[in-house]
Amino acid sequence: MGITIYDVATGAGVSPATVSRVLAGGASVAPDTAERVRQVVERLGYRPDRVAQSLRRQRSGLVGLVLPERSHPHAAFEAVIRIERTLAERDRSLLVATSDGTRELAAAERLAAHGVDALLITRRTGRDPIDPDAFEVPVVLVDSGAVDGVDTVRVDHAAGIAQIVRFLVREGAQRLAFVGEGSLSNVGTEQLEGFASATSAISEVETVALRLGPSTHEFAATTARELIGSPSPPDAYVCGSDLVASTLSAAFDVDDPERPLVVGYGAEPHSELVVPTLTTARLPIAEVAEEAVRLVMQRVDGLESDPIDIALAPSLVVGQSA
Numbered sequence: 001m002g003i004t005i006y007d008v009a010t011g012a013g014v015s016p017a018t019v020s021r022v023l024a025g026g027a028s029v030a031p032d033t034a035e036r037v038r039q040v041v042e043r044l045g046y047r048p049d050r051v052a053q054s055l056r057r058q059r060s061g062l063v064g065l066v067l068p069e070r071s072h073p074h075a076a077f078e079a080v081i082r083i084e085r086t087l088a089e090r091d092r093s094l095l096v097a098t099s100d101g102t103r104e105l106a107a108a109e110r111l112a113a114h115g116v117d118a119l120l121i122t123r124r125t126g127r128d129p130i131d132p133d134a135f136e137v138p139v140v141l142v143d144s145g146a147v148d149g150v151d152t153v154r155v156d157h158a159a160g161i162a163q164i165v166r167f168l169v170r171e172g173a174q175r176l177a178f179v180g181e182g183s184l185s186n187v188g189t190e191q192l193e194g195f196a197s198a199t200s201a202i203s204e205v206e207t208v209a210l211r212l213g214p215s216t217h218e219f220a221a222t223t224a225r226e227l228i229g230s231p232s233p234p235d236a237y238v239c240g241s242d243l244v245a246s247t248l249s250a251a252f253d254v255d256d257p258e259r260p261l262v263v264g265y266g267a268e269p270h271s272e273l274v275v276p277t278l279t280t281a282r283l284p285i286a287e288v289a290e291e292a293v294r295l296v297m298q299r300v301d302g303l304e305s306d307p308i309d310i311a312l313a314p315s316l317v318v319g320q321s322a
Helices: 005-012 016-023 031-044 050-057 073-088 104-113 157-170 186-200 217-228 242-250 285-300
Strands: 062-068 093-099 118-121 139-142 151-155 175-180 206-212 236-239 261-266 279-282 309-312 315-317
Touching: 005 016, 005 031, 016 031, 062 073, 062 104, 073 093, 073 285, 093 104, 104 118, 118 285, 139 285, 151 285, 157 186, 157 236, 157 261, 157 279, 157 315, 175 186, 175 217, 175 242, 186 206, 206 217, 217 242, 236 242, 242 261, 285 309
Parallel strands: 062 093, 062 118, 118 139, 139 151, 151 309, 175 206, 175 236, 236 261, 261 279
Antiparallel strands: 279 315
């Protein structure tokens, strides 16, 4: 027979219930007692029976994550890693389901059917209404825009774009172009709102072009050809992604003193490697992931309050492109 919780309790001079509270991370145990229990656990090599614990708590120890298939690959990978690591620190595991970008709620239902304790949902378009009570477990939306009645942890994309506009104005830009996804995604919609709000509040600038389309090299290259030859070409480009910004920046001569300013947005790891190095608004991916896990686990542990909306702003990283 293996080491049991009773062996740990005897070795630490406490009750089995105290050992259970220490292993569950309970704050009601005195620090010196908790440390003594952990030392005995380590010395005896005790490993809790997770299946039995789940049955007693009526919890699976699993948290479900819905991720759209068209998520930015680098950002999605970083988010999944950070969520998984943060959950592991809480002795939980991650179960992931993907969606085609239009059926996130169906993917969430599949995860709920597997008995997850909570759901983290990322929605690319957010067209379907969401009722968090329908899943019977806590739900937190991750970077899906603010939604009334639902806990949300997100990037403040409007604030990120507004920060770029203000930076370009300080650098002397007067004729701005916005190149992004627009209504093709939640992120693009918020970016466009932030651009419109910031430019309308600054009399020194005018918007000379709005180009809305997918974040692809082809779209960016076509946009560059159109705007370079326009009667009043932009002297600065606000881009909805680093990929678009890199393509636009490459369309201009590096040594041209009249080359326009170009600012990207997002999570591309290559922004410091392109020539010229890219000025970009860096997304707080790790921070959003950690906050989402923190909030959803507070809900699992019984936190009761009105829905919480946490918005984290990107940080501007200045390179040579602006």
